[in-house]
Amino acid sequence: MHVLRNGTVVDADGTREADVAVEAGEIIAVGDVGYGDAETDVSGRFVAPGLVDSHVHLMMDGRPDVASAIAESDFEHAYVAAANLRAAVEAGVTTIRDLGAPSTLALDAGTAVAAGKLVGPRVLACGENVTMTGGHGHWFGREADGPDEVRRAAREQLKRGADVVKCMATGGVLTEGAQTGAPELTYEEIEALVDAASAKGVPTAAHAHGREGLLNAVDAGITSIEHGTFMDREAAAAMADAGTYWVPTASALFNIVDNPDAGIPASAMAKAEASAESFVTSFDHTAAEGVTVAMGTDAGTPFNYFGDIPQEMGYMVEHGMTPAEALEAATVNGAELCGLDDVGRVAEGYRADLVVLDSNPAEDADAWTDPEHVFADGVHVV
Known part of the structure; x- marks a missing residue:
């Protein structure tokens, strides 16, 4: 003892x-x-x-252009993941939820930590995120079109042992050609994904910046909204009514905006800068409507390092939460979102x-x- x-x-x-x-x-x-x-x-x-980070990408290393990793092998990604695990746990992060990595990389990382082969936080993972053909994150995700194909893609992740099933409801900042707030997967497609995950008792997550895609995800029964950049009061109210969690990932946005001349692709920088003002008001809307917040960083995105995960607490407080509320978001709320009743x-x-x-x-x-x-x-x- x-x-x-x-x-x-x-x-x-x-x-x-x-x-x-x-x-x-x-x-x-x-x-x-x-x-x-x-x-x-x-x-x-x-x-x-210990902190619970509900949104990370273990195979990313904070480089300015994350898409450049497409040319690297799964072995290289695994080395990055091992280093990220060590950095996170040394920073006081004891549970992470990986929301998208190639093949079974993040799922295998969780198994390795649990077996004592790697030092790191407890890992929950989605396997591959489900996205439309050519959609946000397509280069490391599972492309699928139409409800039947999306359902199959979700079931593939569940077969692999996914702890959460993640989809891309809208475009995103870091995918060339994607429109940040534009809907990608349809309501019917997201509903099929939720139905497949719910049959196994597994929670779901939706990358969603824009209002329409966010509401599609909430109406379809998604468990958590990731980012929520262009959320308005109506969207926040819908989330509160449905009991949908919000994972803000402020670190992802501000680590782009704060590094304008550091090699981040121009298209990503322009989209991030256009998103920043709207994102700040999302905190006001969720606070007013009583949306439950779980801490997440999107660690691995540009200049968003695993060893710096605790900085998210400062961002949350800077945008209106009290330190006690940030503590709750990063411990018990994150644990509950991840389905853990003995953590936090x-x-x-x-x-x-x-x-x-x-x-x-x-x-x-x-x-x-x-x-x-x-x-x-x-x-x-x-």
Whole structure:
């Protein structure tokens, strides 16, 4: 039994002085804990749950032009994924959800982490994202047209063991020729995808920037909207009514906009700049309508590095959320979106995903920078 002694526990349930005892990857006690086989004194520090990033791309490395990776082999992508896993967990991220990678790359990464072959966060993955022929992300996705073909594409991912099924409801910033807000998959196609996933009890995610494609996805029963850049109040209200999660991925947009002369393709830069103002208002709409937010970064996109995932907390606070709300979005909300009922809190019976910080993350969004200790599923990583 390893005991974190004399710290202040902080999670979505509040702040309290308590020891935390960990054994066999599980939190077995929170409170006054007796002698442990190993002890770490965390006096004056804060013990928080590890972060859950609900939207990453393990095979991307933050290069300015992500499409240049199309010329690289799956072996090269796997090396990138291994490095990204290590960087993420050392930054205090203990669960990630990969929303698109070639073939079974991300699914295999999850298996490797679970087997102890790689050090990294717990990995949930969609396999290949489902997109229309020539649609956003087509170069690493599963192209499909029409409800029957989309249903088949979704079932292929489920057969591989997908934890979530992801589709492209609209165009995107990083695909040459795609219109960011324009609908791509139709309502009927998205409905077929949701139906296939629901039959297996698997959640769904939709890349959706524009209002029409976003509403198609919500009406079809999608579990989470990724990005939501051009969301208006009506769209936010529809999401709230349906219980649809929003994963903002502010890091993806601002790491493009903030690097104008760094080799990002001109078309992507123009689309990102045109999206920025609308994206900011999305936070206002979701707050007003009570949409549940789960933290996600789209890590791997230009200048959006896995080791910098905690910066998303600052972006969320900068755009109107409190640090406590950002903490909740990045822990319990993300865990619930991913279907995990034993992740995201510092409580008995939960997985021992723990981060020791110098300041209170419920009061300071920058507290996540440079954690002193990280435990991932009970393994003392940092």
